[in-house]
Amino acid sequence: MLQVYAFGSNGNFQLGLGHADDIIVPQLTLSLDVDKDVTVKKVACGGNHTLLLLSNGNVYECGSNAMGQLCDDSQIETVPKWSKLDMNNIKDIACGWEFTVVLDILNNVWIRGYGPKGELGLGSNTTKITTFQKIMNVPENSNCKLFTSFQNCALLVQRPEGGSVVYGWGSNTKCQLMNPKSKSVFTPTIIYESDSQQIVQVAMGKNFLLLIDNEGRIVSTRGAIPESFQLDEWKDKKGLEVYTMWSSIHIYYENKIYSFGFGIHGQIFDNDYFQSTVMNKHTSKLIAINTGSEHGMLVVQDDIISGFTVYCWGWGEHGNCGRVKEEQSDDKPVINDYSNLSSKANEIMHVDSVMPSTVFGGCASTWIVKYD
Template sequence: MTKIYALGSNGNYQLGIGHCKDIVEPHLSFDASRGNVKRIACGGNHTMLLLEDGSLYGCGDNSRDQLSPNAGCTHWKEWKSIQNDIFKDVACGWDFTAVINEDDEVLTRGSGLKGELGLGNEQRESKEWKRVMTVSNKSKIFATLHNCVVVQPYLSGSKVYGWGSNTKCQLFEPKCRIISRPELTYESEDVVIDYVAMGKDFLIYVDVRGRIVKATGCLPAAFKAEKWAPIENLLVRCMWTSVHILVTKNSTQDTPKGIYSFGNNSHGQLFDEKELELPLDIKAFTTGSEHGIIGYRTDNADRTVVACWGWGEHGNCGKFKNSDSSNSGTPLNEIFSWAKNVNAENIHLFGGCATTWIAQDE
């Protein structure tokens, strides 16, 4: 079973707690008595929750039919089950939802004026699930504001397909305004892509060995993909306008353990280890739209802590110490902790558009 806590932006009921006030402290959002959480995917104003048994739930904005045919119900104030199918994966963009069902079909729904539905120029809105493509077993789907990609492994290699906006060459060159159907963006016979970390206008491909093998689009100027290419065991996460890399092992003398950040720092998005000693025992690491989230064990291992940094204008970084403000101003702010009897391996973190999600398996 999983208990899921949420905080942050809630103006469209996307936290699933029955009201639309922003939340500055973690609030119990979902008690999954049926099993553990597999993934939480966040759109601009809607949220999807996938359990390991394949059941899918949604809440928040439904004005574009991104949850179900709205029939006058433009918002789901609390979690509702997405019926009639078993799902393997889910991802959300601004106004659309994409899934892989038990038949290995990629389905989309909602609104995608920049081709995000992958259904062709003739259909940029859909009130129901529409089939985009069939994929191989164990494929994964990822999305950002205006793009969607599918990672498809096979034998010892992999293929990646993408669609949506291509104004920054985030899918491939030359640039164009819209890719409205799946296009092959990467293929290898000996490299297995594990995931694609996605910013607003850029993509970073990471293989199963934790290596960055490709980076495309309008990348932060200070980020040099070629520098990181030889290094394994990286965990790469992206905010809309920045790249963040967790190094968990001392791979070379030049890259000791820590979090390395590149890009926009207008609201403290870049992690600054100079202002705070980085906890060494990091158990979880992710990002939201413009904030970061880590879970770690304290030095004496008496607590498991979740902390945030970056832009927290809606309370998604918690209430900062020594201040009534919940905006920004500190590189790392503790928002949740458990006593030492809680297994830190059972804490899972997810980030959305100014939202923070903490899942605890019991």
């Protein structure tokens, strides 16, 4: 059994709860009686729609279908509750603002939705498509991953003989894909290629990206990188875990999170606060980190209390960082009351489970997966 909890932005039913109110307290949105080895592989969020991928290749979806980003029936503007995608054997998913991309086990890339800046990868004459269309295929023996952010998409292909290639398409107004600057890259175009370097991650912000290799090194940066980030300070370091929000970069290195970029709403992580209020209470261990559009999530394991505790930090305008602990009570409504617009590491939920929870961040939404 796996259970998915969600809270945050929900104006178009993108939390799958059957209503359109923003939520500030985690709510059970999906419960699946699956084999014990089946996990949630990924939650991908667009501006107002959501896809959830299981490790068995099944995909569930909810939210806005205004641009055909979810289902073929153009009369259906929203999918208020979870619906199973009529495609099986999917191994990766990704969402941009109003488009959806999936990768099947044959390494076919399929796309649908709206993309005025080339997000669909179908050329300059196609900006909307309401059924899945295949835009590219790569050799089946290649390991592939999808990455998106707002108006950009990237496909990472790791070649079996070694090396890697990254394809990118979408907006290029900040040279976030390639030089020279252009309004759009309308078809999948090689933006990085190496016969030896094994890229494992394309960390994407709204107008920038970073390429990370299999040794945890930052190989390349593109676009409007936050001014406070200096590549020379990091390019020779290994073992980096890199996470991005739309406007900031967050690097986990030697038990500390280093943040660079926009921080007026708490996006810059406060390590001192986190250490003093969370990690030093007992002998706690940081299990997982993830980020959404302008907020982050942490999973912490305590050496005394069984289970795992989820924390959020950053911009909580839609309730996606939860209520601050001092204001949490059972008699308060779960609807967002705008009481936590900017948050340091804020305790959200304790999950009493042997298997660690996984966390995902969307566009001002937060997702917590519990395994029983």
